[in-house]
Amino acid sequence: AVAAADASVAWCLAQASGCSMAAAYLAPEVARRVFGDPRAVLAWGPGRGEAVPVDGGYRVTGIWNFASGGRHATWFGGRCRIAGAARERTLLFPRAEVTLTDIWDVIGLRGTGSDRYAVTELYVPGGHGFGPDYTLVPEADTPRFADGTLYRLPAQSVYGCGFAGIALGIARGAMDAFATLAREKSPRGGAPTLREDSVAQYDYGRATTRVGAARAYVLEAANRLWDDVERDGAFTIDHRMRIRMAVTHAIHEAKDAVGAVYHHAGTTSVFASQPFERRLRDANTVTQQLQGRLAFFQLIGQHLLGLELDARLV
Known part of the structure; x- marks a missing residue:
């Protein structure tokens, strides 16, 4: 929110x-x-x-x-x-x-x-x-003075879920703003209102579905990590990879959704007074942070195919 x-x-x-x-x-x-x-x-x-x-x-x-x-x-x-x-x-x-x-x-x-x-x-x-730094070496036996479930989670996974939530929130804000605009704007030479444009309808429906699915995957991965760590007291590389898949995927799905509604909003999008251009810049900036690194998908593939990998930042 x-x-x-x-x-x-x-x-x-x-x-x-x-x-x-x-x-x-x-x-x-x-x-x-x-x-x-x-x-x-x-x-x-x-x-x-x-x-x-x-x-x-x-x-x-x-x-x-x-x-x-x-x-x-x-x-x-x-x-x-x-x-x-x-x-x-x-x-x-x-x-x-x-x-x-x-x-x-x-x-x-x-x-x-x-x-x-x-x-x-x-x-x-x-x-x-x-x-050692618990944010970089999650398996390290770093002395810990509090033992709640939160503090037993891998820190990169915690950061990742937070930043994925930000990306998804940006998308939600942009999509809500587009829905409002679509009821009011009459595109030049097009449908009576933007919401009656068939291409906009398709892209908005696809974007909403993709963002919702990405959010569900992040929540599923995070809930499984929490429940398993709470029960067993430890996490595995499989937990970290599942979070990594969900987080990096969500960041890029959100960026694509923002790009779609930015495009369909037409020239309205380019004005700083409108709710689109800042969200476009913010969504693309999130992808540039470590959590949005596309190279993670190579590591994910290596792990899923049973190869050894450097998983320090996963």
């Missing part, structure tokens, strides 16, 4: 929700420090950082990107290579210690403020972090 109205708001909500899973990997007193404020928001993104071990913690220097919602964040996190060791650790630091750089001049999801952030020679207590 949020994404149907504003995809950037929904993106920040989904990102912050995924980041908040970090609470389970922090000692309770640290988790309260980070998330105790009712307005607490943790933001992070990919990048490069180095953490030099010092007494009681680390001296951290690094630059990271794509901190969605960072302008409202109270804490930031960054994945760091531990100097002198072949391992990484994700470390958390307060907003006041971060230099935030506005680089978010993009075509879609413009309201997420997914900016660059950096720290230089910042002391971070050792307890303000975790490793």
Whole structure:
């Protein structure tokens, strides 16, 4: 529902929700420090950082990107290579210690403020972090202080379901707007109203069916993952692949649906005052994020055909 109205708001909500899973990997007193404020928001993104071990913690220097919602964040996190060791650790630091750089001049999801952030020679207590990173190595035995079903799920699958929901919400918003327009607009040289145009009828029916089917597949895969993990306490590569299939498929089905109604809305679509052009930009931007990567279908095929594969980002 949020994404149907504003995809950037929904993106920040989904990102912050995924980041908040970090609470389970922090000692309770640290988790309260980070998330105790009712307005607490943790933001992070990919990048490069180095953490030099010092007494009681680390001296951290690094630059990271794509901190969605960072302008409202109270804490930031960054994945760091531990100097002198072949391992990484994700470390958390307060907003006041971060230099935030506005680089978010993009075509879609413009309201997420997914900016660059950096720290230089910042002391971070050792307890303000975790490793291995549960978002990249879901099978790792990372110490966990909370054991609810949510915190036993693979983080990439949680993020994926959130971002698929955003794509589907964008499509729903565009399609609802088109249905309203179709009752009112009389296409030049065409049917009396847009909704009486046979090609528009066909494409709208197909788009609605495809979006509904994609949504059902995401829900089915997510529910099965939750139920199995709740019962068995663990997930498998089959669970992750099923989520990956559903998520990446849904993102692209949603993008195609938005494109279809954008086209049929005609010149109405090109005006910024209308509800189509922003949704077209947002839907296409979602496909460019990791979760929409078409190369995942190759990995899915390899898995289904019994081949070995690199499944770190599945």
